Amino acid sequence: MNATMVRVIASIRVKRGALGEYVALFKENVPKVLAEEGCIEYSPCLDADTGWKNQALDACRMTVVEKWASMDALQAHARAPHMAAFRKRAGHLVGGIELQVVADV
Numbered sequence: 001m002n003a004t005m006v007r008v009i010a011s012i013r014v015k016r017g018a019l020g021e022y023v024a025l026f027k028e029n030v031p032k033v034l035a036e037e038g039c040i041e042y043s044p045c046l047d048a049d050t051g052w053k054n055q056a057l058d059a060c061r062m063t064v065v066e067k068w069a070s071m072d073a074l075q076a077h078a079r080a081p082h083m084a085a086f087r088k089r090a091g092h093l094v095g096g097i098e099l100q101v102v103a104d105v
Contacts, residue, residue, distance in 0.1 A: 005040075006074050008066035009100040016060055018093040019046075023062060025090045032082040038073025042066050060095070071103070 014022045026044050033042045043065045047057045068074040077083065 004070060005104045006068045006071050007102050008064070008068070008074065009102075010064040010066065011098045011100075012062045012064065012094060013058075013096040013098075014060050014062060015093055015095050019060060019062065022090055022093045025086065025093075026062065026064075029082060029086045032080075033077065036073070036077055036080060038069035039077065040067040040069060074101070 012022075023044060023046075030042055030044065033039055045063045045065060047055075047059070047061060047063075049055070049057055066074075068077065
């Protein structure tokens with residue numbers, strides 16, 4: 001088992017006009033994810049306007065900040081039945097997903 005802590009930043013581009021529906025569906029699934037073995041954090045976030053000129057705001061983006069006890073826990077999360085069900089229910093609202101996965105050094 002790989003026991004190195006893993007963090008994920010998932011940037012989810014939602015189709016125009018669908019962000020509210022997507023966020024609602026996502027939040028329904030959060031308790032199931034938090035109950036998974038190895039899940040430390042799973043937080044859906046929306047852009048917060050700081051007024052900083054170098055900030056890239058996107059009204060169609062939801063960012064998920066995740067923290068997992070290990071890469072194995074993250075891999076199990078990706079295969080979890082409730083994630084497959086969520087993707088089936090909400091996938092039509094998504095325009096694209098970009099993941100950044102980092103591990104502690």
